Amino acid sequence: MAKKSSSAPPVGSHTGNGGELHQTNTGPGRLTTNQGLPVADDQNTLTVGPRGPQLLEDFILREKITHFDHERIPERVVHARGYAAHGYFQAYESHTELTKAGFLQDPSVKTPVFCRFSTVAGSAGSHDTARDVRGFSVKFYTDEGNYDLVGNNIPVFFIHDAIKFPDLIHAVKPEPDRGFPQAQSAHDTFWDYVSLSPESMHMLMWIMSDRAIPRSFRMMEGFGVHTFRMVNAKGESKFVKFHWRPMLGTFSLIWDEAVKIGGADPDFHRRDLFNSIAMKSFPEWELSVQVFTEDQANGFDFDVLDPTKLVPEEIVPLTPLGKMVLDRNVDNFFAETEQVAFCPSHVVPGIDFSNDPLLQGRLFSYLDTQLSRLGSPNFHQIPVNKPKCPFANFQRDGHMQTEVPTGRVANEPNSLDNGVLREDPAHGFTTYPAQESGQKLRIRTESFADHYTQARLFYVSMTEPEKRHIAGGFAFELGKCVEPKIRTRMLGHLNLIDQDLANKVAESLGMTGKADSIEPVVKVREPNPSPALSQYTKAPNSLAGKKIGLLTTDGVDAKLYKALMKSAKAEKAIVEVITPTIGKIQTDKGDEITPDHFLSGAPSCLFDVVVIAPSSENAGMLSSQSAAVDFVRDAFGHLKIIGYIQSATTLFDKASVATDADEGVIDVTGAKLSQMIDVAKRHRIWDREPNVRAF
């Protein structure tokens, strides 16, 4: 007889629990098959003799492997990589005059929300810091049904009309013959397509700007993009544009930093969101709307139905509605984040659509895509998608029906079930009765024809560093295009947007004077700058939510360590300790510190601010590590505020960073630490940039 090898001890029950949201491993319990049969041995298959063939009879093996074989569902065709959390939304006050939407009436009510952030182009396993638009989707579980606000972190879109969406996405996704590049717009098919679609110019300016490489989901704005309607109880309607503003302020990465983070921590954004919520540092956003009437809209020099245009806040300021707080991480990534299904067609009474042709196409696409992605018209029964208010109708059956509807009747009207389910004209959703008439046409309206003025508006509203980064973004991406004709075409468009920008990009590419001549359909106008478009003009002077990396060694100065921890806490920032080895270190006073990272796994790009403070005994050892040299050099190149103590000077010499290089390199000995904390609130030393990255 073969000796039976030991099977793993029971680790917990994982039982179906009748549609409850959370299936949990509830501590020691019995491992069973999906049929509830207790499993005696989950480590060994059934064989004939100890080395003999496996038996087909082994239903335990087959059930386990079959389930595993079918674990994956199709990833989203766009926005495949995302991360989400639960939270709530609370209105500041009643907004009765504006809308009858129930969740905006009572400031004492907290409406549960589920919010998913995403990148667009990359597949589910791509890295977080790709240059891309970020999705910003919020599902409000209101008492009147689920309301989905499915937006982006950029207020405009590439195209006017949903019929172009498959082409746009095919162009940005990996090229179909070779299957690369992954999660990048820096390739020929994308730039060929957009350079042939002048309506993309405004969005391209945003995509090449710092907005496309956010520092954190927590530091990112969100926009509904389209013009929507709000309708009050009297039936009066106004147009609105939705805005989410992060309470921490809007911050971004530097491009070179984003590229390096992609390698050092591909999960940078999701880890950041998860950890912040786990540490109870809950991210918050203010929801606002720009409200305007149809008459006002008719007076604008752009069409509010055109999703490539924004309404400058200087023309229509924001009206704050309330605040969203994300305060709970998901229990299970697949069950919630992967299976959540957002649809712009999920609205509640008081919120309605406009005739924006992109929006109208979206109203079809999302419901449709969920059918193949989630495999059944019953995807609303998946816990994360299920309304939290009661819902009932006579829709029946279908794949994966998990409810058990009772009763003899599945139709209405009927006289057999005592009329239990009936329409409710008083409270039910009614479409705003907008007056519409006209011929059926397949044309592009002339009111959408100005593709350059708002692209220019964006550029002229930027600060100098932001302008530099836009030029750098264009140069980088066009430099990756192999076909020269794509570059010359794009330079032609840039000439129409801003001469200085076009010159900088052409010069960087070594293509001065090589632009195509492009005739705009309508004359480009000179816009008034909109300071609200610049993220750094309105960025708060603050360290809140940021991360300080302390690169140190055994024997670290206990006083400095404690003072740094204290100052960071006061500013709502955190400190993480990086050492050449990951084992515990001791301070010069003998206290133990467990480092958060070891040096080769934690380059300075992962931190907002760095402090370099080795003990004098270990300073030589630290400066012999190339990872430490890179740490300092990169922090300087990424325009970070760098604190140091005298023992770090050899390392600075090796990194060719002068300890008196500029106001951002600061000796933090003693009282000077508070000076560094003050400067660090400025996020970056922008004036350093021309010295480290010639343009």
Ligand code: HDD
């Ligand atoms: Fe879309 C997903 C945002 C235009 C078709 N879109 C998707 C997601 C976001 C957006 C945030 C991810 C939702 C999630 O987290 O699950 N999409 C936008 C914005 C647009 C936009 C702000 C323009 C203003 N989208 C757009 C168009 C179409 C689609 C014009 C098609 C006609 N979008 C989809 C989709 C996706 C999607 C194929 C893929 C996965 C999904 O819906 O659930 O239906």
